[in-house]
Amino acid sequence: MTYLFAVGITVGILAGAWVYAGGTLGFVGFAGFLGWATYFAAGGGKKGIISTLCSNLSGVFWGVITIWAATTFTAVPSLFFTIAFAAIMCWQAKLNLLEFIPGTFIGNAAFYAAGNDAIGAAVGLTCGAVLGLLSDFSAKKLSAEKSDNTIK
Incomplete structure (x- = not known):
């Protein structure tokens, strides 16, 4: 079985479990x-899980900071905070753990899409990262072919 076929199986099974568990437990699916x-x-792999967790959660953090700043400093147009913190989300990529800029923006968008629910967004993003790791690892075990995402 190829890795692509195996990952399709593992992702499909885990996606069904996630939707069921998320609905039952009230996660931000x-x-x-x-x-x-x-x-x-x-x-993927070790680098992918670390990068995902760090970048996604930093995006949630910057969403919280943006909302806090906009509601605390009401004399300043909130657009200013959006501009400033979006720039910071890019600049933080100078740090190795935060170098995956798209992951930061995904985490930030998840925070806003979850209705500014930082805990809900963070838990959902973290569970998703773990599901990614599980589906990748399981697919590698099922397949004879090894992908470029070897877990180290």
Whole structure:
């Protein structure tokens, strides 16, 4: 069985489990899929899981800071905070753990899409990153072919 076929199987099974568990337990379901997608976009494996968690959660952090600043400093147009913190989300990529800029913006968007629910977004994104790792690892075990995303 090829890796692509195996990952399709593992992702499908885990996606069904995630939707069921998320609905039952009240998780922010879409955030899980965003974390999952970030894991594969970041290259998978050990580097992918670390990059996903750090970048996604920093995006949630910057969303919280943006809302806090906009509601605390009401004399300043909130657009200013959006501009400033979006720039910072790019500049933080100078740090190795935060170098995956798309992951930061995905985490930030998940925060806003979750209705500014930082905990819900963070839990969903984290669960999604773990599901990405599980689906990748399981697919490698099922397949004879090894992908470029070897877990180290």
